[in-house]
Amino acid sequence: MTSRQYIDVHIIQTVPPANLNRDDQGNPKEAHFGGTRRSRVSSQAWKRATRLHFTERISPQDLGTRTKRIAGKLAERIGDIAQVDTATASRLTGALLTPLGITAGRKEGDTAYLFFYGRRQLDAVAALVGDRAAELAALDDEKLAAEIKQLPVRDTFRTGHPIDVALFGRMVADIPALNVDAAVQVAHALSTHTTELEFDYYTAVDDENEKEETGAGMIGTIGFNSATLYRYATIGMHQLVDNLSDEKSAADAVVQFLTSFARSMPTGYQNSFAHHTLPRLVAVTVRTDQPVNLVSAFEEPVTPATETRAGIAPASIQRLAREQLTAVRAWGNAPAFTAHCHTLAPEHGETVGVLEEAFGAPRSFDVLLTDVRTHLTGGEA
Numbered sequence: 001m002t003s004r005q006y007i008d009v010h011i012i013q014t015v016p017p018a019n020l021n022r023d024d025q026g027n028p029k030e031a032h033f034g035g036t037r038r039s040r041v042s043s044q045a046w047k048r049a050t051r052l053h054f055t056e057r058i059s060p061q062d063l064g065t066r067t068k069r070i071a072g073k074l075a076e077r078i079g080d081i082a083q084v085d086t087a088t089a090s091r092l093t094g095a096l097l098t099p100l101g102i103t104a105g106r107k108e109g110d111t112a113y114l115f116f117y118g119r120r121q122l123d124a125v126a127a128l129v130g131d132r133a134a135e136l137a138a139l140d141d142e143k144l145a146a147e148i149k150q151l152p153v154r155d156t157f158r159t160g161h162p163i164d165v166a167l168f169g170r171m172v173a174d175i176p177a178l179n180v181d182a183a184v185q186v187a188h189a190l191s192t193h194t195t196e197l198e199f200d201y202y203t204a205v206d207d208e209n210e211k212e213e214t215g216a217g218m219i220g221t222i223g224f225n226s227a228t229l230y231r232y233a234t235i236g237m238h239q240l241v242d243n244l245s246d247e248k249s250a251a252d253a254v255v256q257f258l259t260s261f262a263r264s265m266p267t268g269y270q271n272s273f274a275h276h277t278l279p280r281l282v283a284v285t286v287r288t289d290q291p292v293n294l295v296s297a298f299e300e301p302v303t304p305a306t307e308t309r310a311g312i313a314p315a316s317i318q319r320l321a322r323e324q325l326t327a328v329r330a331w332g333n334a335p336a337f338t339a340h341c342h343t344l345a346p347e348h349g350e351t352v353g354v355l356e357e358a359f360g361a362p363r364s365f366d367v368l369l370t371d372v373r374t375h376l377t378g379g380e381a
Helices: 042-057 071-084 085-102 119-130 132-138 141-149 153-158 163-168 237-244 245-265 312-331 346-359 365-376
Strands: 004-019 030-033 036-041 064-067 114-117 184-186 189-191 198-204 219-238 281-287 335-342
Touching: 004 245, 004 312, 036 219, 042 163, 042 184, 042 245, 042 312, 064 071, 071 132, 085 114, 085 141, 085 153, 114 119, 114 163, 119 132, 119 153, 132 141, 163 237, 163 245, 163 312, 219 237, 219 245, 219 312, 237 245, 237 281, 245 281, 245 365, 281 312, 281 346, 281 365, 312 346, 335 346, 335 365
Parallel strands: none
Antiparallel strands: 004 219, 004 281, 030 036, 036 189, 064 114, 184 219, 189 219, 198 219, 281 335
8 A cells, every 4th residue: 555544543532530541740741722622632542542452352362562671581582492401591581682673671581671572573673583492502602693694584674564563663772673653643632621620538446446435547639530531543555565464454553443442541540439430432533645633623612501511522513523524614525434423312412414515424432443443455345
């Protein structure tokens, strides 16, 4: 694939009192937007939630892992594959990783930075020495290094990426040749309305406290807020095809991303707030000109009393749909494909009408995923 193609994802999601993503003071992250204070969830927080959601549905062997302990993990794999002792596996691991130039960390065996790689990639590197482990281990350091230099270690880390590495990319500052350009960009989630930071004052009772002793065993506060969030991400299909080498694998990865991005939730203080909501709206567009973030719809904060009088979420959805229509009318370049899934009630008929005008007929989330895949692979959805 040479032409550019972007899959834009727009989500409206209501979250009850929660602290999804804390700042350095332990309070929910915020941002000024449109002149007022808004709730914010960082892109890093939601990308990690999406990656963790992958692990609930996809085999670990087909996913990547981000760690400073790649040397130890590679030694484990060499030990398993070649059936050699720990010292031999560690020596072969050092010989394999040294030519890459990965900087060592402060702790023995750690790298200086988190390295994001696929488990199958690590198995493939271990297999490079698996059949020759005894022969290589018998060489002195100079001859071992010369033999290892002939092996395609770097190429093995540059190909066969798992979908999470292909989607989110990899940066190795010291070794640009190992970088993988990310196919996905995720915006910081932002509330569509003004929010206020609140505090939950809590006490913990000592179960063994004698009746005559009064007072709590522990007291404290947790900052929280409530928000209807606008979440946006865009996938560069052309970059994803480049990272995964074929269009079918890239279309499958898009469906996996849409599923986990829509259904995942950051886990900050989840035991205290149980904030497990699903989106009120998921809208997807496929464009061939450029990605378009529709956050401008919320520069003026939504207030339910001046919109549909039906709550923040329906008013936010109507704003988003009108922004989509305005952008297409003003700038042209209508999307090549649009689809959406919503949970609005029949009494929100006006909003449903605007939504259909902007993103076509509604469909279930499963059908939306099927139709996106069909469109990306050249069929008619």
